[in-house]
Amino acid sequence: MLQIIGSVILLLGTFICMFGAIGLLRLPNFFARTHGASITDTLGALLCIVGMVVFTFGMDDPMKFNLLVVVKLVSIGVFLLVTSPIAGHALTRSAYRRGLNGKGAPNLEDVANLPFGIHGAADTRELLEGGEEWVSREARSEQEPNNSDNLNSGEQS
Amino acid sequence: MTFVSTITLVFFVLLAVVAVAIGKMRSLFAAVMLSGIFSLLSASLFVLMDAVDVAFTEAAVGAGISTVLMLMVLHLTSDKETHSNEVKVFPLLIAVLCGAVLLYATQDMPHFGDPNAYIHQSATADHYLNQSYDDSHIPNIVTTVLASYRGFDTLGETTVVLTAAVAVMLLLGRPKEEEHDLSKSPDPIIEVGAKMLIPYILLFALYVQFHGDFGPGGGFQAGVMFAAAYILHALSGTVRSAQEAASENVVEKLIPLGVLLYAAVGVWCVLKGGNFLEYNALDPEHPAHGQHLGILLVELGVGITVFSAMLMIFYKFALRGREVR
Amino acid sequence: MIDPIASNILFVSTITIMMTMMLAIVRAFMGPSVYDRILAVNMFGTKTVILIGVLGYLSGRPAFLDIALVYALMNFITTIAVLRYSDFDESPEPEEGV
Numbered sequence: 258m259l260q261i262i263g264s265v266i267l268l269l270g271t272f273i274c275m276f277g278a279i280g281l282l283r284l285p286n287f288f289a290r291t292h293g294a295s296i297t298d299t300l301g302a303l304l305c306i307v308g309m310v311v312f313t314f315g316m317d318d319p320m321k322f323n324l325l326v327v328v329k330l331v332s333i334g335v336f337l338l339v340t341s342p343i344a345g346h347a348l349t350r351s352a353y354r355r356g357l358n359g360k361g362a363p364n365l366e367d368v369a370n371l372p373f374g375i376h377g378a379a380d381t382r383e384l385l386e387g388g389e390e391w392v393s394r395e396a397r398s399e400q401e402p403n404n405s406d407n408l409n410s411g412e413q414s
Numbered sequence: 415m416t417f418v419s420t421i422t423l424v425f426f427v428l429l430a431v432v433a434v435a436i437g438k439m440r441s442l443f444a445a446v447m448l449s450g451i452f453s454l455l456s457a458s459l460f461v462l463m464d465a466v467d468v469a470f471t472e473a474a475v476g477a478g479i480s481t482v483l484m485l486m487v488l489h490l491t492s493d494k495e496t497h498s499n500e501v502k503v504f505p506l507l508i509a510v511l512c513g514a515v516l517l518y519a520t521q522d523m524p525h526f527g528d529p530n531a532y533i534h535q536s537a538t539a540d541h542y543l544n545q546s547y548d549d550s551h552i553p554n555i556v557t558t559v560l561a562s563y564r565g566f567d568t569l570g571e572t573t574v575v576l577t578a579a580v581a582v583m584l585l586l587g588r589p590k591e592e593e594h595d596l597s598k599s600p601d602p603i604i605e606v607g608a609k610m611l612i613p614y615i616l617l618f619a620l621y622v623q624f625h626g627d628f629g630p631g632g633g634f635q636a637g638v639m640f641a642a643a644y645i646l647h648a649l650s651g652t653v654r655s656a657q658e659a660a661s662e663n664v665v666e667k668l669i670p671l672g673v674l675l676y677a678a679v680g681v682w683c684v685l686k687g688g689n690f691l692e693y694n695a696l697d698p699e700h701p702a703h704g705q706h707l708g709i710l711l712v713e714l715g716v717g718i719t720v721f722s723a724m725l726m727i728f729y730k731f732a733l734r735g736r737e738v739r
Numbered sequence: 740m741i742d743p744i745a746s747n748i749l750f751v752s753t754i755t756i757m758m759t760m761m762l763a764i765v766r767a768f769m770g771p772s773v774y775d776r777i778l779a780v781n782m783f784g785t786k787t788v789i790l791i792g793v794l795g796y797l798s799g800r801p802a803f804l805d806i807a808l809v810y811a812l813m814n815f816i817t818t819i820a821v822l823r824y825s826d827f828d829e830s831p832e833p834e835e836g837v
Binding site: 260261263264265267268270271272274275277278279281282287290291294295298301302305306309312315316325326329330332333336337340341343344347348351352355 | 741742744745748749751752755756758759762763765766769772774775777778779781782785786788789792793796801804805807808811812814815818819822
């Protein structure tokens with residue numbers, strides 16, 4: 258009985274990996290592909306390992322699938338949990354620094370300084386569509402009082 | 415066809431497709447990446463054909479260290495293939511002819527796993543399969559064949575690894591004076607991840623070394639894993655900082671030490687009254703214990719040599735890069 | 740030993756993993772930039788780890804898990820090594836014809 262549950266979890270994990278691979282083929286640019294592939298890779302692999310652990314508990318063998326197998330599976334699982342995200346991060350960082358994002362893509366510092374909340378959403382959309390002339394809303398609101406000061410001082414003089 | 419043979423067929427087809435693609439790629443980085451996939455497919459095929467030790471070695475050496483070293487070679491030379499437009503007729507003809515002769519010769523081979531094949535009738539195979547546990551009390555027959563029945567051969571292989579390391583040291587010599595260390599801007603995530611993983615990799619390498627008697631493993635695979643741990647340390651920091659953990663002088667002395675250990679076990683057997691590498695002589699009342707001790711020591715020698723050779727080759731390549739942005 | 744239903748489910752999952760591996764190979768051929776290829780090889784490696792584990796259960800040998808663990812390690816080290824020893828020039832031009 259546990260064998261069937263274990264193999265169903267394993268099957269679920271492989272379907273998630275399959276979604277990741279379909280995303281690898283169909284998504285338009287590199288960063289989207291990395292996002293899809295890396296996340297589904299980790300989750301799918303972890304589900305497969307959990308399924309295999311459950312499967313092992315369901316086996317009763319004279320050949321003794323024993324505790325050592327479970328320990329090895331858990332260590333593979335922990336290892337994949339730690340290294341898949343690190344590899345995805347390293348890949349994306351290296352590609353970003355090499356200029357794979359092309360012209361007009363936003364700077365990391367601008368993205369980090371975006372405000373949260375509803376203004377942040379509008380700002381984020383403008384940032385991602387805006388290209389090289391994008392200036393953040395705070396900087397724009399800083400420029401306007403300067404302009405109005407100049408006008409006032411101009412009129413007064 | 416059974417399920418396993420269907421999967422095996424699919425893998426072979428994939429292997430052929432990847433091989434053709436490697437031949438046609440212009441960019442050498444792409445070719446190296448595809449050859450990593452090729453080695454992985456080979457390792458999966460070995461697993462499907464139940465050859466577990468070979469799959470282990472292929473996964474560790476072919477898909478891991480080989481790809482890393484080839485990437486470093488590409489860094490030292492150029493990464494575009496020089497392209498010529500002429501078709502060379504005579505070499506093509508020779509290659510096609512050799513391929514055709516090989517295909518013709520495979521008609522004569524027995525089917526895979528055929529119990530009536532000639533190799534299964536021979537007395538040597540019979541002795542290996544039936545007598546190996548009585549001779550040495552070690553369950554893994556691959557290890558006993560490698561280290562005891564064919565011990566000379568393995569001594570030669572270890573010497574080959576030593577020679578390869580010496581050749582690289584002679585060719586690449588001393589590093590340039592400046593720190594051409596290919597350091598990118600340091601990435602703290604990789605550094606922390608590597609620090610978490612390296613102790614467990616080393617522990618697993620020790621496990622593989624001494625568990626080779628009971629499962630897949632042994633000296634070659636364990637040496638590669640040890641070297642992989644040090645290479646990960648070098649990759650996550652700088653190579654110079656990794657050399658504080660394993661300095662070149664020490665690694666240089668370790669390379670022949672493994673071969674020396676192997677040959678010294680053989681000489682010890684002679685001194686105790688047997689032939690060279692006859693481990694039965696190490697413990698005359700219990701020959702199986704003698705075999706076990708002898709196999710343990712020679713696998714240790716193999717592991718030491720393979721580890722230090724891989725690490726030395728990595729050091730020599732890593733300290734000679736071009737200047738990197 | 741193994742339940743026949745569970746055995747069938749394991750067969751289906753093996754086929755799924757192999758299809759995933761084939762899709763990753765297609766991306767490794769097609770990828771316009773080198774980073775796509777590195778991503779594809781990384782994914783292929785993780786799928787090989789899972790495949791070796793499942794094949795171990797199908798053929799009844801727990802010893803395969805050692806190979807899976809080694810392969811997971813080597814995959815990681817290879818990806819990090821590629822990213823350290825690369826100076827790809829990412830000008831957007833097609834590099835090769837396959």
